[in-house]
Amino acid sequence: MSDDVDPGLTVGQVAARLDVTVRALHHWDEIGLARPSLRTAGGYRLYTGADLERLHRVVVYRELGLGLDRIRDVLDDAGTDVTGALRAQRAQVDRRIERLQRLGTGLDRMIDAHERGLLLTAEQQAALFGPDWDPEWSARAREAYGDTPQWQAYAERSAARGPEEWQAVTETVTALERALGEAMDAGVEPGSAEAGRLVARHREVFSAAYFPLTRQMQVCLGRRFATDPEFAAHYDGIRPGLATWFHRAIDADARANGVDPATATWP
Structure with a gap:
């Protein structure tokens, strides 16, 4: 040179x-x-x-x-040892490439999750959520809420989950819904301490599974549980009248914690 x-x-x-x-x-x-x-x-x-x-x-x-x-x-x-130094550097490069490949895979999943929500096939969804599950739900939710922080948080959770992780979520949600039905059967009154614990448990389970849920947001969900035909059918399928009972329990808990259900709004 x-x-x-x-x-x-x-x-x-x-x-x-x-x-x-x-x-x-x-x-x-x-x-x-x-x-x-x-x-x-x-x-x-x-x-x-x-x-x-x-x-x-x-x-x-x-x-x-x-x-x-x-x-x-x-x-x-x-x-x-120049050759040895270069070989050591090559090993570092290989590890860096492996990390970048994992990062690329993670980014692809995150992009897919933001665009699709659930990263599961229709068959996997039916196996996890039951034969009545509508695999088009995620696409409809993306169309309605895709530009919201709640959808973004849900997508980030979804990107990290495969069938096994969703199975764990399903089992946790099912256990909660079973507890709600049993509480109603046992005559637990909305506004009682036991009902309040179940409402708090619902917020915790929902926040971990989907996106952070405030009391005001929970009140808005409670309204839908009682009035939306799909939600009402789901809860009343667990126990007849559960949709209304759970709605009342959420409202009572909100009032006890300074939130007026009549004025509660979704962020």
């Missing part, structure tokens, strides 16, 4: 040739890694062909990921 390079290249000329910054060249000079051999009468740095050859090697090794101290060893220490 040095055969066709005239001595006396300025810092700016070297920076342009090697596609590095002038600041980097000054730093390498200051730490003694790659110093210019010549100076002008005014004290300005000038690089010879041999200097440029060394700088070229610095740039190559730096692009391979070696630190500046390690580069100095490779260039100046005759006892340095």
